[in-house]
Amino acid sequence: MGKIRDSVDARALRFAIGFPLMLAAGFVVCALLVRPDLPEPLAVRWTAAGAADFAPFVTVAGAGASMIVVIGWAVLLQAVPLSRPAMMRRIMMGAGLSMSLFVTTVLAAVLVGQLGLPDARGSHVDASVLALGSGAALGLGIVMGFVFKADERWSVDDDVAVRQALEREQDPDLARDRVSLWVHARSSIFVMLGIATILPAALLTIAVPWLSVLLVAAALVAAAFLVARIRVDRGGLHVFAAGFVRVMEVPAAAIDAATPRDVTAADYGGWGYRTHGNTTAMLVSSGPAVVIDRSDGRRLAVSGGSATAADNIAQTLSRVADRARRNGGTTAV
Numbered sequence: 001m002g003k004i005r006d007s008v009d010a011r012a013l014r015f016a017i018g019f020p021l022m023l024a025a026g027f028v029v030c031a032l033l034v035r036p037d038l039p040e041p042l043a044v045r046w047t048a049a050g051a052a053d054f055a056p057f058v059t060v061a062g063a064g065a066s067m068i069v070v071i072g073w074a075v076l077l078q079a080v081p082l083s084r085p086a087m088m089r090r091i092m093m094g095a096g097l098s099m100s101l102f103v104t105t106v107l108a109a110v111l112v113g114q115l116g117l118p119d120a121r122g123s124h125v126d127a128s129v130l131a132l133g134s135g136a137a138l139g140l141g142i143v144m145g146f147v148f149k150a151d152e153r154w155s156v157d158d159d160v161a162v163r164q165a166l167e168r169e170q171d172p173d174l175a176r177d178r179v180s181l182w183v184h185a186r187s188s189i190f191v192m193l194g195i196a197t198i199l200p201a202a203l204l205t206i207a208v209p210w211l212s213v214l215l216v217a218a219a220l221v222a223a224a225f226l227v228a229r230i231r232v233d234r235g236g237l238h239v240f241a242a243g244f245v246r247v248m249e250v251p252a253a254a255i256d257a258a259t260p261r262d263v264t265a266a267d268y269g270g271w272g273y274r275t276h277g278n279t280t281a282m283l284v285s286s287g288p289a290v291v292i293d294r295s296d297g298r299r300l301a302v303s304g305g306s307a308t309a310a311d312n313i314a315q316t317l318s319r320v321a322d323r324a325r326r327n328g329g330t331t332a333v
Contacts, residue, residue: 007083008082012089012093013080016072016073016076016079016080016093016096019097019100020068020069020072020076023101023104024064024066024068024069026104027104028061030108031061031064031111034111038057038111038115039118039120040056040057041054041055042056042114043114043120046124050122051123060107068103071100072100072103075092075095075100076096078092078096079092079096090145090148094143094146095141097137097140097141097144098137098138098140099137101140102133102138104133105130105134108126108133109125109129109130109133112126177316177320178316179231179312180231181305182227182229182230182243183227183230183284183305184226184227184284185226185227185284186285190226193219193222197215197219198219200215201213201215201216201219225272227241227242227243228240228247228282228303229244230303233320234323234324235252236250236251236255236324237249237255237292238250239302241272248282250292252320252323252324253295253325254294255295255317255320255324256293256294256295257293257318258290258315258317259290259291259314260288260290260291261288261289261310262289262307263286265285265286268281269281270283271283271285278297278298279301281300282300282303283301283302284303285303288303288304288305288309289303289304290302290310
């Protein structure tokens, strides 16, 4: 039990469990108060022709309360573990509150749309209740995300930060041998990509929904490969497409030379991740880049973002490569 208490935010846990239960109880009480004015059975699904499916009041109230609790718990409990970043926990707390209130709003709109009717076949979902409740759910969720104070404890990230601080204290040059930056294509490229794919996909939704989904997915993949995260440390060069897909890994000892250059993407096969013969490139645009010659004869090209950043990457790679060679191929990362 002690380990569990040390790994969760007790206040967040109490709220995550208690709020959906109280909300579900409130829904059931209100439903019982208006039951005399509701038809039996209640409509639970509608088509263009009107109500299509029906269920008894007890089933609607019980299933509705269960949905509020289950959905609320599923999202709110994501904000409880202390191992997760504080920002993520705040977002999940706000999202959980919004989802719980939205589900309750939908259920309330279903009941209000059937008040005073002798037969549920003439019922509808009350649009006013749905609109007002949805707006309130969204607004309250945003407010919760801002006001929720995540209980912060010592975590693995803190251990890493302390270790890195000690390393910098013992080795002042360590910070100089580390570079991390994001590079991406010009914003106009993403706008053109959206116009060429997302707008046609919206039109295709009516006729061929699956093709519109495929088109949007292709656009997202293409956009992802126009963004890259570059990291240089004493271990070498690490390049991640879309920020997390590892596409290049070059050990420091395998680098012969690193040169900043102004390149044309077409000379390396175009934008994105390309491999041609002995050359591999990850270019998000033409312009400043770093060209790396490996000891095995292969060549790599990576976008540098700006001329200054490309020059910094090239200098850092040359420095860590020299260090690796002096150490006989081993590096301290």
